[in-house]
Amino acid sequence: MPTRIDAAGEPIAFTFDGVRVEARAGDSLAAALLAAGIDTTRRSAVSGMARGPYCMMGTCFECLVVVDGVPNRQACMVEAADGLVVTTQDGAVDAFAHEDGGREMLA
């Protein structure tokens, strides 16, 4: 398991797929998840295979998660905050699923 070498940052907590994750202020979501031993954060939109943070600097888009209902957020670029509801991004996102009546508007 990963360890922290110092005690910097106030303790905060968010949930990932319903499970409470302890973090420190200043962590990115991806850092907090990795520190908690969670390194699968999405499933590929192509094959469905498990993926997780790779570059940690906003380049690779492997760590995409859903944050408070908003999909396609880069977990390595979003700062962890108390009370966030984060979930695995499972494959491709239906662009209209979270917009009331969006699909009907197209029809």
Add this chain to the structure above:
Amino acid sequence: MSAYDVVVIGAGPAGMAAAVEARGAGLSVLVLDEAGAPGGQIWRGVEAAGPSRRGVLGGDFAKGADLAAAFRASGADYRPRATVWNISPEKVVDYSAGGGSRQAAAGAVIVATGAVERPVPMAGWLLPGVTTAGASQILLKTSGIVEPDTVFVGSGPLLWLVASQMVAAGVPPKAIVETVPHGRLMAAAKHLPGALKNAAALAKGVRMMWAVKAAGVPVHTGVTDVAIAGATHAEAVTFKGADGAMRIETRHVALHMGVVPNPQITRLLVCDHVFDTAQRAFVPVLDADRMTSRAGVYVAGDGGGILGAAAAVLTGRLAAMGAAEAAGRPVDEGARGAVRAALAKDAAVRPLLETLYAPAEAALAPADDVVVCRCEEVTAGAIRHAARLGAAGPNQVKSYLRAGMGPCQGRVCGMVVAELIAAARGVTPGDVGYYRIRPPLKPLPLSELAELGEAEPVAAQ
């Protein structure tokens, strides 16, 4: 729309130095950076890091705090958490910040977006638990997180730096699996006399390796046939070493094969690029003042070719001096000469590093069944097949196979796709070119585009 003499993109060593220099020349400066605090990747988290973390990360890291302080005091308009998603040929910069998009007109643009890690495609590199070595270091810098189970695989100074920082933190990595081919040291040795002009960098490198070996970290050198085993997560690293086939059980693999210039903005602006055979990467063509082929667009730091953090500060200053001169401000030629001399001295170590740590052939020519484009899961074999069918370059392969069309927009696979096509066609990567980069540089909500440029909110119909 706001207007600035200079818009600097990136707040790493190059961007901060450029901003300080440009402000010193009396120019108005906007600095846009994706991170929440200045430092870039090399000095990431430098302002927040306490004494213990700075101690672990070493003196060169701590140096970043001084430049960050000078940058904060420079009077530049600094926007953290701002993502640049387009720059027009007229140098109007579109960026997204705080949930909305804004525009800034720039007299000059200084691109200081640094480097990205060269992709290291191999069997198993898509598995959770596999990251870049840079990712390991970012965890350490920003959150003080270290993973003792880490096996570093590949080559390059960063690999040894992160490993030595883990040793200093009292949490050494599990092993180092180095892919530098036998004979490279001899080839690199001829560059040693020149490299001695920057003896400090050489000494630092030797100290890092000693520290890792002295800590008892197993180091496997000259290995080939590296792969990562696992079904839904990394489980082991396998390779051929001096003692034959080896397997190291681990759930954490950190890959590294050097860094290459981040090409997104200079490609977006269709600046001229050449393939630098020594760096094995595309670099934008720059003049002595760091200006690209597009007037008023400059590149500071590793985005113009890999020279490292110390040089990035110097090239940041040069770019700002060039922009100041173009804006009609006087430039101190004595100071500019001193910066150029310091740059030449610092760069003296590059030929040795470039020869010793040139990427292993396996990273440039992965086996047919290895996925190269991670987003769209396109294999090396499919790319070779497309090239044989007549795909002349990365843009054709993108049309055939969707390689480079996923969310990362080719940032990870681009270099290898160019190498694979070049090898299949028997030409150089310079001949096949690179992905055409289009806006938005990063995905953004359609609502931001819809609202852009509206003076007043428009009522819904």
